[in-house]
Amino acid sequence: MPDDPLKSWSDGFTKSAILNFVSRVTREGTPDFVPPPKRIAAFDNDGTLWPEQPTYIQFIFAFDRVKALVPEHREWRTRQPFQAVLEGNMKALVTLGEKALREIITATHSGMTTDQFNAIVADWLANTRDRRFKRFYTELVYQPMLELLAYLRTNGFKTFIVSGAGQDFIRVFADKTYCVPPEQVVGSNTVTELQVHNSSPVLLKMPSVEPVEEGPGKPVAINRFIGQRPIFAFGNSDGDKEMLEWTAAGVGLRFMGIVHHTDADREWAYDRKSDVGRLDKVLDEANAQGWTIVDMKSDWNLVFPTEER
Amino acid sequence: MPDDPLKSWSDGFTKSAILNFVSRVTREGTPDFVPPPKRIAAFDNDGTLWPEQPTYIQFIFAFDRVKALVPEHREWRTRQPFQAVLEGNMKALVTLGEKALREIITATHSGMTTDQFNAIVADWLANTRDRRFKRFYTELVYQPMLELLAYLRTNGFKTFIVSGAGQDFIRVFADKTYCVPPEQVVGSNTVTELQVHNSSPVLLKMPSVEPVEEGPGKPVAINRFIGQRPIFAFGNSDGDKEMLEWTAAGVGLRFMGIVHHTDADREWAYDRKSDVGRLDKVLDEANAQGWTIVDMKSDWNLVFPTEER
Numbered sequence: 001m002p003d004d005p006l007k008s009w010s011d012g013f014t015k016s017a018i019l020n021f022v023s024r025v026t027r028e029g030t031p032d033f034v035p036p037p038k039r040i041a042a043f044d045n046d047g048t049l050w051p052e053q054p055t056y057i058q059f060i061f062a063f064d065r066v067k068a069l070v071p072e073h074r075e076w077r078t079r080q081p082f083q084a085v086l087e088g089n090m091k092a093l094v095t096l097g098e099k100a101l102r103e104i105i106t107a108t109h110s111g112m113t114t115d116q117f118n119a120i121v122a123d124w125l126a127n128t129r130d131r132r133f134k135r136f137y138t139e140l141v142y143q144p145m146l147e148l149l150a151y152l153r154t155n156g157f158k159t160f161i162v163s164g165a166g167q168d169f170i171r172v173f174a175d176k177t178y179c180v181p182p183e184q185v186v187g188s189n190t191v192t193e194l195q196v197h198n199s200s201p202v203l204l205k206m207p208s209v210e211p212v213e214e215g216p217g218k219p220v221a222i223n224r225f226i227g228q229r230p231i232f233a234f235g236n237s238d239g240d241k242e243m244l245e246w247t248a249a250g251v252g253l254r255f256m257g258i259v260h261h262t263d264a265d266r267e268w269a270y271d272r273k274s275d276v277g278r279l280d281k282v283l284d285e286a287n288a289q290g291w292t293i294v295d296m297k298s299d300w301n302l303v304f305p306t307e308e309r
Numbered sequence: 310m311p312d313d314p315l316k317s318w319s320d321g322f323t324k325s326a327i328l329n330f331v332s333r334v335t336r337e338g339t340p341d342f343v344p345p346p347k348r349i350a351a352f353d354n355d356g357t358l359w360p361e362q363p364t365y366i367q368f369i370f371a372f373d374r375v376k377a378l379v380p381e382h383r384e385w386r387t388r389q390p391f392q393a394v395l396e397g398n399m400k401a402l403v404t405l406g407e408k409a410l411r412e413i414i415t416a417t418h419s420g421m422t423t424d425q426f427n428a429i430v431a432d433w434l435a436n437t438r439d440r441r442f443k444r445f446y447t448e449l450v451y452q453p454m455l456e457l458l459a460y461l462r463t464n465g466f467k468t469f470i471v472s473g474a475g476q477d478f479i480r481v482f483a484d485k486t487y488c489v490p491p492e493q494v495v496g497s498n499t500v501t502e503l504q505v506h507n508s509s510p511v512l513l514k515m516p517s518v519e520p521v522e523e524g525p526g527k528p529v530a531i532n533r534f535i536g537q538r539p540i541f542a543f544g545n546s547d548g549d550k551e552m553l554e555w556t557a558a559g560v561g562l563r564f565m566g567i568v569h570h571t572d573a574d575r576e577w578a579y580d581r582k583s584d585v586g587r588l589d590k591v592l593d594e595a596n597a598q599g600w601t602i603v604d605m606k607s608d609w610n611l612v613f614p615t616e617e618r
Contacts, residue, residue: 037490040492156441181536183349183467184491201528216502220502220512224519228492246503
């Protein structure tokens with residue numbers, strides 16, 4: 001099929017479930033019809049639209065920033081958690097825990113204007129390749145999900161990203177990479193303060209974060225930022241459980257999708273025991289509720305965009 | 310002109326300034342051209358899209374809620390600031406100050422689910438008329454601004470509301486009244502908490518507010534919620550100063566508009582000395598910077614939608 005909108009999806013149950021859902025909610029005059037303004041689709045980012053192994057890409061960015069900023073912060077050489085980052089001691093970092101990671105994010109995501117931060121991220125994305133795949137991260141997005149996003153938009157959906165990660169970080173590339181504009185990216189936020197520099201207003205990023213919490217924080221953020229309940233949601237981990245349940249609990253036809261990472265050769269294979277992106281409770285719930293589980297290995301005939309793209 | 314998109318605007322400098330701006334930023338291949346995804350327009354709500362005199366409409370709603378809830382809160386009869394509301398003692402309320410108003414908002418905007426709150430607001434809007442104009446509030450919106458919103462959208466703009474008032478309150482009517490969908494309404498927010506009622510997830514509104522502060526809080530909220538700098542902004546008071554400055558400070562052609570309430574017969578007349586919606590510093594700045602000031606009396610040939618609408 002040359003005009004197949006989901007050509008990187010193998011024929012089968014999963015692809016049919018997507019096509020069938022979209023066909024039903026867009027057919028005017030039928031009971032399942034949903035008018036376009038209510039066609040809200042919410043996607044997790046890490047592990048759903050691009051990889052999250054061996055760790056979150058935003059962490060790799062933050063670690064690289066620690067290395068870049070050490071001349072201005074020589075004390076970091078002997079201060080945790082920065083020392084662990086500089087020594088590449090990931091084991092020590094894991095031991096230091098989530099608070100240490102938050103400290104690294106805060107230190108590397110504040111102290112500059114929003115414009116300066118965006119330029120730093122854009123520069124990093126343009127010059128950093130994933131170690132295993134040797135690709136730029138913006139080329140390490142899932143081709144089937146790009147097709148799905150486009151297919152939904154073609155059918156009148158508004159596609160949103162709802163992530164626990166930094167919204168400013170994602171917004172730098174989401175527009176070009178996913179065709180998701182900044183105002184449709186919801187995530188954790190570095191608090192900003194309006195200041196005047198050279199008689200021009202700027203927003204300075206402060207060392208304080210307004211988080212979108214994984215789990216229950218996702219429906220809360222959806223209400224705050226989107227104000228409508230999605231009819232379509234896609235995630236890949238237990239952190240997406242409440243977003244999927246919130247979507248499922250609405251009235252009318254709904255689609256709940258899960259990316260199950262089953263392909264160690266082409267991407268990664270992990271689920272119930274993974275530290276990053278654990279998929280355990282949600283896998284059981286998806287099975288029990290009949291949600292759509294993408295088996296990456298069999299459902300995707302292509303994982304990343306081809307070179308020719 | 311039967312197909313005039315701004316037919317409630319009188320011919321003159323103000324109307325020409327709007328038409329000229331939109332024509333310039335939408336003409337492809339010219340230096341002022343702005344591609345559609347960057348055509349972001351931000352509007353204040355109270356005093357810009359609907360009246361704010363003698364007080365904010367959301368306060369009238371909150372006062373009515375205090376009266377409705379008094380059987381469940383008999384202690385309010387003798388407790389300020391509720392007693393002042395119940396006795397209609399606006400002078401006492403003003404004396405009690407902003408903290409008292411926040412207490413009233415909190416008490417009347419929490420303790421129910423988001424769905425329940427939305428139903429309460431919708432019911433109130435459907436049954437409450439403005440005392441002076443005898444109209445429902447959703448019919449007390451400015452017809453010229455409805456035309457402006459529609460005209461901008463026809464020209465590829467995304468129209469946002471950026472208000473210090475409650476976003477949940479505005480979202481109830483913004484879609485139908487302004488054709489601004491919930492996800493494009495930014496405002497102060499009652500914190501919600503995900504809970505499970507009858508095995509279904511609900512968002513409960515808590516007695517705590519995440520404010521969009523007037524003034525500097527508006528650019529901060531624009532960055533957080535929209536993530537792009539507007540090229541077009543409209544306000545009417547000193548609380549919109551920083552939003553207009555933030556808009557003006559961007560690169561390229563910009564439009565900054567102010568509604569000046571000059572028409573005591575058809576609406577209200579107030580500016581530099583008003584308690585609600587004071588327009589003082591911004592009036593000077595608009596004059597100095599050449600921003601567009603709408604003189605309601607002369608620029609609008611119609612203020613509210615006609616009955617036939």
